[in-house]
Amino acid sequence: MNQARDVLDRLTETAANQHDLEAAMSLYAADAVVMTPDAGEIRGRDEITEYWHGLIDGFPDGHYESISKIDADGKAVDEGYFEGTNTAPMKTPTGETIQPTGKHVKLRSCDVATVKDGMITEHHLYFDEGEFMRQLGLTRP
Template sequence: MGQAREVLDKLTETAIERHDIDAAVDLYTDDAVVMTPDAGPVRGREKIAEYWHQFIDAFPDSHYETIAKLETDGRAVDEGYFIGTNTGTMTTPSGERIEATGKQVKLRSCDIATVENGKITEHHLYFDESEFMRQMGLNA
């Protein structure tokens, strides 16, 4: 197993399984960027922590179900499902607050992390926003 695979596995473990955002953010470089479908590029550890908190705080029972893992040339790729029950308030990237719906989501996602010297420099996160909102019961 290479360094990229180890770091992305540790990110999944710390952020989604253990809900330890501080430990998860330590896996990123100071100037890392996370490319997201809902907030666009999120730059720097402080903003990345805020982004992670919006999900983990809203889904405190979250976990990740892996479908596939790949690694090549300093990049690790995960495909799987983010699963959790929305029991906490969520703040969207636009600042809108969404009160807990009590709905469980099973959201298919893909992560691609570029790792250099044991830290994530770039992280691309893909998920279907409309499917997420539908599962939350927030759109028709």
């Protein structure tokens, strides 16, 4: 297993499964960049922490199920599903708060992490934002 694979596995476990954002943020370089479909480019641990809170806080039972893992040349890729029930308010990247919908979601996603010297320097998250909103009951099918 290469270093990138180990670091992304630890990020998935600490953030998505244990909801331990302090441990998860210790895996990001201080100047890390995260790219997301909903918030765009996020820079630095403070902003990354805030972004993760928006998802994790809204899904206290949320977890990630990996279906495919790849690693090569300092990068690790995970394909899988984020699954959970929205039982708490969620803060959106625009600062709005979405009240709990009580809806269960199972959202396919892909993560690509670049790791240097044991730290994530870039993390790209891919998921269908429209599908997420549909499963929450916030948009029509």
